[in-house]
Amino acid sequence: MAKRIVSIGECMIEMSGGEDRTYRLGYAGDTLNTAWYLRALLDQDWSVDYVTALGQDRYSSDIRAFLDDNGIGTNHIQTIHDRRPGLYMIHQEKGDRHFTYWRDSSAAKLLADDKSALANAVEGAELVYFSGITLAILAPRARGRLLGAIVKARDNGARIAFDTNLRPALWSSPRVMAGVLTAAASLCDIVLPTHTDEAPLFGDKTIDDTADRYLELGVEEVVVKDGSKEALIATANERVRIAPPPVTNVVDATGAGDSFNGAYLSARLTGKNLREAAEAAHRTAGIVIGHKGALVDPKLVR
Numbered sequence: 451m452a453k454r455i456v457s458i459g460e461c462m463i464e465m466s467g468g469e470d471r472t473y474r475l476g477y478a479g480d481t482l483n484t485a486w487y488l489r490a491l492l493d494q495d496w497s498v499d500y501v502t503a504l505g506q507d508r509y510s511s512d513i514r515a516f517l518d519d520n521g522i523g524t525n526h527i528q529t530i531h532d533r534r535p536g537l538y539m540i541h542q543e544k545g546d547r548h549f550t551y552w553r554d555s556s557a558a559k560l561l562a563d564d565k566s567a568l569a570n571a572v573e574g575a576e577l578v579y580f581s582g583i584t585l586a587i588l589a590p591r592a593r594g595r596l597l598g599a600i601v602k603a604r605d606n607g608a609r610i611a612f613d614t615n616l617r618p619a620l621w622s623s624p625r626v627m628a629g630v631l632t633a634a635a636s637l638c639d640i641v642l643p644t645h646t647d648e649a650p651l652f653g654d655k656t657i658d659d660t661a662d663r664y665l666e667l668g669v670e671e672v673v674v675k676d677g678s679k680e681a682l683i684a685t686a687n688e689r690v691r692i693a694p695p696p697v698t699n700v701v702d703a704t705g706a707g708d709s710f711n712g713a714y715l716s717a718r719l720t721g722k723n724l725r726e727a728a729e730a731a732h733r734t735a736g737i738v739i740g741h742k743g744a745l746v747d748p749k750l751v752r
């Protein structure tokens with residue numbers, strides 16, 4: 451039987467491009483993006499399931515079909531009858547991508563309402579992946595239910611990977627965001643933060659400060675991304691710094707970190723060392739930022 455990876459979070463309708471007010475419709479969301487690159491890079495010894503909630507509208511049906519067609523498991527996607535998927539638009543400004551969201555009443559906000567559905571979803575997983583965005587969209591009690599299911603999965607042998615993925619707009623305050631993310635990270639085996647996002651919130655001066663903060667929480671492997679600068683992979687015994695290869699063609703940085711995570715985790719799951727995994731991750735992210743939207747054709751990254 452294939453070894454299971456479960457990624458938990460929100461998939462939205464994505465509008466990318468926007469030149470002459472012409473947009474391309476896609477489906478994306480940080481945890482789905484990572485699932486997408488895991489699916490693209492792993493062989494059929496692995497299954498990749500996406501756990502979220504969708505509605506019954508045409509876009510929810512299309513998202514399910516899109517995931518099915520691309521080999522991502524949809525059996526644990528819940529249906530919320532009177533809700534629809536969220537939506538976001540990407541715009542480019544001053545060399546970076548920015549997002550505007552319509553997601554306040556999306557179906558995914560209810561993904562952790564059913565405790566037994568969550569427990570079933572993570573059962574038998576080898577790796578469970580979630581993010582700070584997954585936590586940000588949930589009400590406080592639902593966050594507790596999700597973290598409870600994750601702790602149980604870990605007790606049953608799953609490894610837990612977490613990208614803190616800071617989105618201040620989705621949190622009630624920076625203090626709540628910092629507190630919840632730190633508590634969640636302390637339950638995880640692999641944490642994949644982005645230094646530039648975390649530095650102003652936590653006062654980190656260097657990528658080593660970011661790594662140390664998570665190592666001190668008991669995290670085994672910390673993967674600190676830093677945009678176009680070198681990434682730091684830190685464990686209690688080893689520190690590896692890997693610069694990305696030069697990239698000349700940045701079209702849209704959406705999904706760079708998520709694809710980095712997908713490639714990194716797929717390399718680690720198949721026995722690659724920290725250096726090899728970080729190199730593979732930079733390579734994949736370098737391809738993704740040359741295209742519009744978060745998801746590129748899997749053939750381009752294989």
Ligand SMILES: O=C(O)C(=O)C[C@H](O)[C@H](O)CO
Nearest residue numbers: 478479480583704705708744
């Ligand atoms: O910002 C979010 O919540 C998204 O999930 C949208 C993008 O796909 C994601 O941020 C890219 O990392």
